[in-house]
Amino acid sequence: MSPLLPTLAGGLGGWLLLGVKILAAFGFMAAANFVILYAS
Amino acid sequence: MSTATRGSFRYALDPVFLVALAVYVVNRALIKPRLRDYSPFFHGHLDDLLLVPVALPVFLFVYRLLGLRPDNAPPRWWEVAAHLAVWSLFFKWFGPVVLHQSVADPVDLACYAGGGLVAWAWWQRPPRLSARSG
Numbered sequence: 001m002s003p004l005l006p007t008l009a010g011g012l013g014g015w016l017l018l019g020v021k022i023l024a025a026f027g028f029m030a031a032a033n034f035v036i037l038y039a040s
Numbered sequence: 041m042s043t044a045t046r047g048s049f050r051y052a053l054d055p056v057f058l059v060a061l062a063v064y065v066v067n068r069a070l071i072k073p074r075l076r077d078y079s080p081f082f083h084g085h086l087d088d089l090l091l092v093p094v095a096l097p098v099f100l101f102v103y104r105l106l107g108l109r110p111d112n113a114p115p116r117w118w119e120v121a122a123h124l125a126v127w128s129l130f131f132k133w134f135g136p137v138v139l140h141q142s143v144a145d146p147v148d149l150a151c152y153a154g155g156g157l158v159a160w161a162w163w164q165r166p167p168r169l170s171a172r173s174g
Contacts, residue, residue: 021106021108025102028099029099029126032095032098037142038141
């Protein structure tokens, strides 16, 4: 197996994880903003 | 400036957050129900002034949990400004225009910014000598 494959997979996994984290942050922000809007 | 020289932000244990939260709770539970007439300050502007000091530490704590915030430094000016921009758009455009919830009052934007500026200035204060190690 090429040593490049694990490196590529690791890099892709890192970017994927970052994307999931950013999506989670936007999801939290949207949910919290709706809570603030309707609670005030 | 490093986190060590700026001190460590404590999020939900931050004194600015705790005082602002206490003011919000007292206003909501004790003051507003006892007012006979509508008060622009207690029914509106006070909550807007408290938006940044109450909400921003919670948001930043979640970003820190997610690993998107690299350290526990006090809120940076651009973190305050970015959230002010998002909240201004959400609460004063999206809320009133799209959701028909809340009203678009420019004074509210000034209150968001004023509360945010005061909170940010407080967060930038140097740490007390007794809190430093060594």
